[in-house]
Amino acid sequence: MSRGRRLTNIERLSIARERAQGVAASDLASRYGVSLKSIYNAANHAKDRQAANGSRPRVIGLRVSDRELDNFDAALLSYGITNRTDALRGLMAAADRILKPDEKIAERLAGMSADLNRVGNNVNQLARRLNEANLRGEPPPYTAESHAHVRELTGLVIDMADQIQEMFRARRRELELEVTGALAYLMSGSDNGTE
Numbered sequence: 001m002s003r004g005r006r007l008t009n010i011e012r013l014s015i016a017r018e019r020a021q022g023v024a025a026s027d028l029a030s031r032y033g034v035s036l037k038s039i040y041n042a043a044n045h046a047k048d049r050q051a052a053n054g055s056r057p058r059v060i061g062l063r064v065s066d067r068e069l070d071n072f073d074a075a076l077l078s079y080g081i082t083n084r085t086d087a088l089r090g091l092m093a094a095a096d097r098i099l100k101p102d103e104k105i106a107e108r109l110a111g112m113s114a115d116l117n118r119v120g121n122n123v124n125q126l127a128r129r130l131n132e133a134n135l136r137g138e139p140p141p142y143t144a145e146s147h148a149h150v151r152e153l154t155g156l157v158i159d160m161a162d163q164i165q166e167m168f169r170a171r172r173r174e175l176e177l178e179v180t181g182a183l184a185y186l187m188s189g190s191d192n193g194t195e
Helices: 009-020 025-032 036-052 066-078 084-093 103-136 144-187
Strands: none
Touching (some): 009 036, 025 036, 066 084, 084 144
16 A cells, blocks of 8 residues: 555545445555545545535536537527536526427427328329329329329428428527526626636
8 A cells, every 4th residue: 555645536536435335444445555544534525525515416527629618608608697517507407397308399290290191192192193104104194183182282391391490489489488597597697707
């Protein structure tokens, strides 16, 4: 055991976790090559941090590119927020609302899909009849009813595109309100200096 060996932060956290699970301090000291005092200090330091953080004992890490971080900071700044840590905490607290699937949109899309399938089947039958006639060398049986099916499909597709676009605009507005609500407490009194 080397007396000069220093534990890394990750090792300290691992030791604290294992001590909390009941692993003997002597076993940890042998495994990490440090004194019993170092093991007890690591475990106690973790308890002190948990007490200081209240109900926030977990630390998470995240690697991002400079561009991703710049974009995130710019988005926060558009809300007048400069404290990245508090903003992330607020967004995490609102994740159940922000990330929840929109069931209304899913139901409407399912209904549109059924309508599209119904009209699409009619157009497929029309195309099949046209192909069969072409293979037999007969004139295509394109009737007024066939034309009506094609027009119905075209109109349905255009209407669906408009409805889908409006649904997603409405969803975006809802999400913007949720994000604004999640960050509202930071907007009036944001800290100086991004963390």
